[in-house]
Each structure stands twice: as C-alpha cells, then as structure tokens.
Amino acid sequence: MNRDESKTLELRFPKDLRSLEGVFSFLDRFMKGHDVNAEPAYIMTLAVEEFFTNIVKYDSHKDGLVSIRALREPGRIIIQLSDENSDRFDVTQSNAPRDDIPLEQRKIGGLGIYLSNQMLDDVRYEHVNNTSTITLVKNLET
C-alpha cells in the first residue's frame, strides 16, 4: 500500500537491510515535503534506521513487511514503524554507554537505541494483535 496524503506518508518495506536505501528515500521525501530542518531530519532518520535495523536483526519472524508511517503535526513530526508479524519485544529500552570500562571492552550493541532515545522527544512501544508498533516523536523549533 502506498498512501500519500498532505501531511501523512506511508510505505511498507521488506525486513531486509537492503530496504534501507528505500527507507532513506522515503524519509528524504517526507522531510523535504514538509520543510523539516536538517537537524531534526537527521535525528529522525537516524532513529528510523536504528529501529528498522533492530527489527531486521532481532525479529524472530524474518518474513513480512515493516510499515513506516510519517506524520507532520503542528510543532512536531511523528514516525511509526509497525511490524505486523512479531512477538512482543520492547526494543526501545537502552542503557547509557559505559565510560568506566576500557576501550577494548566497549561494545556497540544497544548504542543506536540509546542515541535515538537521547535525541528524540518521545519513544513508545506497543504490541497489539501480533503487531509491534514503535512511535518516534521529534519536536520542531518554532
């Protein structure tokens, strides 16, 4: 399904890292179409990549599609990623990077979710009827 309304854009992508190029094109189109500045556009793009990649890597159901819905509301942008074939697994939880351990022991796992949580204004997860939905919110400066 491909819906393109005045303030809402929605597309569905296969659970595959090769979908990322299409995801970025979709986001670029949405950001430019709604005059979203470079900084919030970067932050939201990064968050979508991190959560989409997380779904691709860790979802036990490798088949199916991920729906990405982008909304422009007054003062903010909202993007929802919905996985219609998934078990309940809240991927939005993360821990801060550990500064107290040596470089050689630092790991990258969880960093993308931590970055997203720090840079966005709201991140929510819900699981209803076998569908996981991650809602990402970034406020815009007025």
Place this chain on the structure above:
Amino acid sequence: MFNISRNEDNTVVLEGRLDASQVEAAAVVLDALTTSSVIDFSKLDYISSAGLGILLKTQKRLGSAGQSLTLIHMNKMIRDVFRIARFDLIFKIE
C-alpha cells in the same frame, strides 16, 4: 550514496551516508589500515551506530598495536552523535 577512499598521504575520506547497509564497503578500506591514520569527515553527511561500530572496531585493532585514528572536519550533527555516544572520549577529534 556512500564512498570511501584512501589518499596517498594515508588520509581516508568518507563521503555521503555511512549507514548499516554501507558498513561492509567501509570495512574494506578500514580493515586495511595498519598504522595511525586520519579520517576526513568533511564530505560525510550522515553516520549511524553502524558507522560508529566499524570505526570503534578499527580503533580497537589499531590501538592494540599502539596506533590510532584521528577524525577531522565533522559537521555539527555528526559531532553531536559522537558526543552523545561518548565517542569523543575514545577518538581524537579535530
């Protein structure tokens, strides 16, 4: 679009968008580094945690041999990503 190249002076130039789908392309060049090197970010528009990961892996490998990476010419957003990830404490950033 992402491109990575290595100049004669051993500077590595990143260009475009370093995301999860481009990490393998970046690794081809970064895995070949054996001595301290400069990474030029002036043409890089975007990096995510996947890009941070391949840089961290390279820094770890070089560090075990007494070598290191120096990162130069980051734009503001990429610098913010490094700061929030605390990677500004790991890398020399100029």
